[in-house]
Amino acid sequence: MSQADLTMQGHSAALVAGRPFSMPTKKLAMWLFIIADTMTFAACLVAYGFLRVGTPDWPRPFHSITNAAVMTFILLTSSLTMMFGVQSAKSGDKAGAFRWTMITAALGIVFALLHIREWLALIDEGMTLFKNPWGTGLFGASFFSITGLHLTHVTCGVIALIAVGLRYKGGRYNADDLEIMGLYWHFVDLVWMFVVPLVYLMNLTH
């Protein structure tokens, strides 16, 4: 073996030996994606706040908090069921992990349906992206943008949950993959915790 071969082997070994933050690459990639997506939502919410503060005739059209409360309860419960799924997977209970993952996906679907129902009710009252009967048209643009972006994340999350759940059940994915999927789902829930007070509760009709 030549000196060059020895040097190259040492260099290759050093490359694979140290993982950034001692974390599997897949998990780090998901965390980096979550941080980046957090910035996207933060920018949307700051822009919404900027417009709201700078517009005196900002409408406050939400008469009831029931729908927002139910949606919040469903999403928080789905985070818990996801935790149970990951916990079952880590302890080797494959059937339990799949069951909890599918329950989480079902709760996500219910959330999405409630959200669409709320949108249809607002559209029925005359609200569009550009105008509404209560005040500035910017309200519709910001409301549908922020909630629409979140709904897109929920929808993609549901599809991913079903796909990952089925592949986990089939043996193609393992408990770590389910945990990584769980990180995304908790992030979606986390964003909702900021959307509800800033977009819904601050715009209640008093």
Added chain:
Amino acid sequence: MAVTEQHKDNATGKYLIVYVCLLALAGIQFVIAYQNIDAGQMFVRMLIVALVEALLAVLIFMHLWAESRGFVIFVAVFTIFVLLAMQYGWTDSFRMERGGAPYSNYSK
């Protein structure tokens, strides 16, 4: 096996407690919404509650507390820095309060 079962039960209990705390914090936000306070105060109170909720979710549900210290510092410092950097435009927003934001079609 008995130790694993007990560990699983402890973790389940912890998750349930955090879940109930998150529900309670969400309930507090709904209570704040009906308080007779000005919008600025309402926003600050709701944001504080939301940040506590986020902290619980990130540390416990997303297991950030179990990751390496370097990673926790990376997430915290980078995220907080960028979030703070977004806040420079608020004085502009307060200035627009009188005339309305662009495209708001606000007329006095």
